[in-house]
Amino acid sequence: xxxxxxxxxxxxxxxxxxxxxxxxxxxxxxxxxxxxxxxxxxxxxxxxxxxxxxxxxxxxxxxxxxxxxxxxxxxxxxxxxxxxxxxxxxxxxxxxxxxxxxxxxxxxxxxxxxxxxxxxxxxxxxxxxxxxxxxxxxxxxxxxxxxxxxxxxxxxxxxxxxxxxxxxxxxxxxxxxxxxxxxxxxxxxxxxxxxxxxxxxxxxxxxxxxxxxxxxxxxxxxx
Amino acid sequence: xxxxxxxxxxxxxxxxxxxxxxxxxxxxxxxxxxxxxxxxxxxxxxxxxxxxxxxxxxxxxxxxxxxxxxxxxxxxxxxxxxxxxxxxxxxxxxxxxxxxxxxxxxxxxxxxxxxxxxxxxxxxxxxxxxxxxxxxxxxxxxxxxxxxxxxxxxxxxxxxxxxxxxxxxxxxxxxxxxxxxxxxxxxxxxxxxxxxxxxxxxxxxxxxxxxxxxxxxxxxxxxxxxxxxxxxxxxxxxxxxxxx
Numbered sequence: 001x002x003x004x005x006x007x008x009x010x011x012x013x014x015x016x017x018x019x020x021x022x023x024x025x026x027x028x029x030x031x032x033x034x035x036x037x038x039x040x041x042x043x044x045x046x047x048x049x050x051x052x053x054x055x056x057x058x059x060x061x062x063x064x065x066x067x068x069x070x071x072x073x074x075x076x077x078x079x080x081x082x083x084x085x086x087x088x089x090x091x092x093x094x095x096x097x098x099x100x101x102x103x104x105x106x107x108x109x110x111x112x113x114x115x116x117x118x119x120x121x122x123x124x125x126x127x128x129x130x131x132x133x134x135x136x137x138x139x140x141x142x143x144x145x146x147x148x149x150x151x152x153x154x155x156x157x158x159x160x161x162x163x164x165x166x167x168x169x170x171x172x173x174x175x176x177x178x179x180x181x182x183x184x185x186x187x188x189x190x191x192x193x194x195x196x197x198x199x200x201x202x203x204x205x206x207x208x209x210x211x212x213x214x215x216x217x218x219x220x221x222x223x
Numbered sequence: 224x225x226x227x228x229x230x231x232x233x234x235x236x237x238x239x240x241x242x243x244x245x246x247x248x249x250x251x252x253x254x255x256x257x258x259x260x261x262x263x264x265x266x267x268x269x270x271x272x273x274x275x276x277x278x279x280x281x282x283x284x285x286x287x288x289x290x291x292x293x294x295x296x297x298x299x300x301x302x303x304x305x306x307x308x309x310x311x312x313x314x315x316x317x318x319x320x321x322x323x324x325x326x327x328x329x330x331x332x333x334x335x336x337x338x339x340x341x342x343x344x345x346x347x348x349x350x351x352x353x354x355x356x357x358x359x360x361x362x363x364x365x366x367x368x369x370x371x372x373x374x375x376x377x378x379x380x381x382x383x384x385x386x387x388x389x390x391x392x393x394x395x396x397x398x399x400x401x402x403x404x405x406x407x408x409x410x411x412x413x414x415x416x417x418x419x420x421x422x423x424x425x426x427x428x429x430x431x432x433x434x435x436x437x438x439x440x441x442x443x444x445x446x447x448x449x450x451x452x453x454x455x456x457x458x459x460x461x462x463x464x465x466x467x
Contacts (some may be wrong), residue, residue: 021299127277128373132328132380133304134298142331146318 013194014193017185021202024181030205032164033097035102039163043102043110048140050115061111068108074169077101081173091101098167098175106163113159117152118144150221157214161207168203178202226288228253228384228415229274229306234275234283236266238365245439246283251384251432254413258426258447261436262462266310267419269437271386274417275303304332309378311389311441315361321348321372322357325379334380347375351405367398371405384415391422423466427451435459 024133046064050058068076081097092100121144129139171180186195229251235373243266251257272278274285276292276299283301285292292302315324325344329335335343348354352372353364361369370390377385387406391399403425410416410429420426425438426447428431433450434445435458443456454460 033345122314124310124314125316128310128316130277130306131275131303131310133300133332133375134328135300138331143316150318159316 011194013189013191014198016189017182017195017198020181020185021178021199024176024178025202025206027095027098027175028164028167028177031098031102031167031170031175032160035099035167036090036106036160038061038099038103039106039110039159042107044110044114045115046107046202047118050111065108065111068105073101073105073166075174076105077170077173079102094173094175097173098170098177101170102167103164104116105166106159109159109162113152113155116155117148120151121147135136137163153218153221154214159212160214161210164207164210165203225253227251227286228255228288229417230286230289231270231274232284232286234270234273234285235281236269236278237281243439244273244280244379247439247441248283248436249441249444251415251417253383253415255412255431256416256418257432257434258427259417259419259434259436260421260423260426260428260462261434261442265436266439267436268388271308271388271417271419274386275299275306275308277308304334304380305382306384306386307380307382307417308386308388309370309377310392311392311437313361313366313373313393315369315373315376317361320358320360321353321364323374324361324375329379332380340379344379345376347378348372350378350408351375351466352401354408365396365398367401370394370398370402374402374405374409378409384417385409387416387418389419389421391420423451423463435462437462 046061049061050065052058071079078099080101081092081094085091124146125143126139129143130136134142167175167177169177169178171183174180182195182199186192189195227433229248231247231249234244234247235242247266247270251255251457261267261271269278275282276285280296287302287306290424292298311395316327319327322341322344325347326335326337326340329340330337330342334340345357346362348357351374353368353371353375355362356368356372361372364372374385374390391402394402399422403422406418406425410463418425418430428447430447433447433451434441435454435456437458441453442458443450450459451463454463
């Protein structure tokens with residue numbers, strides 16, 4: 001028996017599956033883009049706080065990181081979708097919950113990347129800025145951040161790729177993203193081999209594009 | 224006697240249990256060049272860094288033109304705009320060209336608009352002999368060239384005084400001369416300077432006042448002639464004997 005025996009010999013099912021995957025891709029992209037953008041903000045602030053001298057903020061940031069790193073993203077998704085609405089009395093749609101989960105989860109990992117990158121910048125850069133009479137914020141944004149950003153870029157892109165892949169887990173809170181659409185199709189058609197092979201290749205194509213973008217941006221920045 | 228520009232009053236600094244500076248007092252008048260010499264670990268650099276608050280003194284105060292520089296951030300920032308600093312390791316901004324390094328601070332502090340800052344920056348690069356390197360990034364410059372850019376960068380803020388923290392210690396011996404030449408030129412133009420240095424020749428020829436520090440104390444101070452030819456303290460003699 002060869003691998004080919006597993007593959008469907010009739011590809012007609014693609015005419016149904018592919019539109020579903022593209023419909024799912026729309027949500028995967030929307031949730032990833034909004035989630036990652038928020039994660040970048042959360043992560044930058046948290047990462048800065050982590051290496052700063054603000055005691056209370058630092059403690060809060062550390063607890064946040066501890067909770068996120070110590071629980072699986074699938075559990076976080078279930079929690080945000082089913083438990084938090086009951087606690088605060090506001091219902092989230094599954095897409096809203098999805099965005100929140102991606103933002104909070106990636107935010108924690110981005111924070112670690114940002115903290116490391118900020119710490120890596122030679123303190124002489126900071127001193128040079130201050131000695132010229134720049135304020136602390138000016139020094140941070142004009143002397144430290146440009147260098148930290150360059151250092152952080154590869155790790156940031158890595159985290160973004162992880163975030164996009166993690167959206168597949170949001171199927172547990174019925175977000176209609178790519179994986180959920182594939183599961184829907186497989187459940188109705190019983191074509192599991194064809195469906196999930198297509199799904200895997202579909203992700204591979206989308207993420208390859210993202211990896212390529214990462215390389216391009218990195219090369220541009222490192223010029 | 225001309226006015227006292229920078230006055231260090233009873234300055235002490237400890238890092239944990241380690242007392243690095245012990246009750247240092249010192250005055251620098253306008254146009255004066257003060258060189259601080261002494262062995263490594265004697266507190267010279269820390270003293271300089273305490274002056275512009277890159278280190279926070281444990282006690283004592285700094286007076287600038289007769290007024291105490293308070294711990295208020297705005298006061299410190301203003302002081303730093305008027306008293307520049309040049310570092311041992313240059314600390315140029317690596318992503319910016321030489322020109323951008325020099326013009327950045329005047330633009331950000333709104334001292335000048337971009338065009339003015341650019342013109343002034345080119346003038347300064349010319350002054351330190353690097354007009355041709357304006358569009359080059361620091362990584363493509365030699366150490367001596369980088370340090371001269373750093374001096375131009377400090378000058379761009381049109382400071383009243385400059386602090387030099389061992390400006391030639393990280394340079395190849397061959398490149399030291401160019402940097403010292405620029406500093407000598409500044410001294411001749413009447414710039415007030417506090418220079419921490421191991422270049423005894425520079426201290427002897429350019430300084431108006433030489434301070435010998437050891438173990439966090441000022442051991443001896445006076446005009447270079449006295450310090451270099453007739454030191455009074457045993458420790459000073461010991462230290463200087465290694466250079467002669």
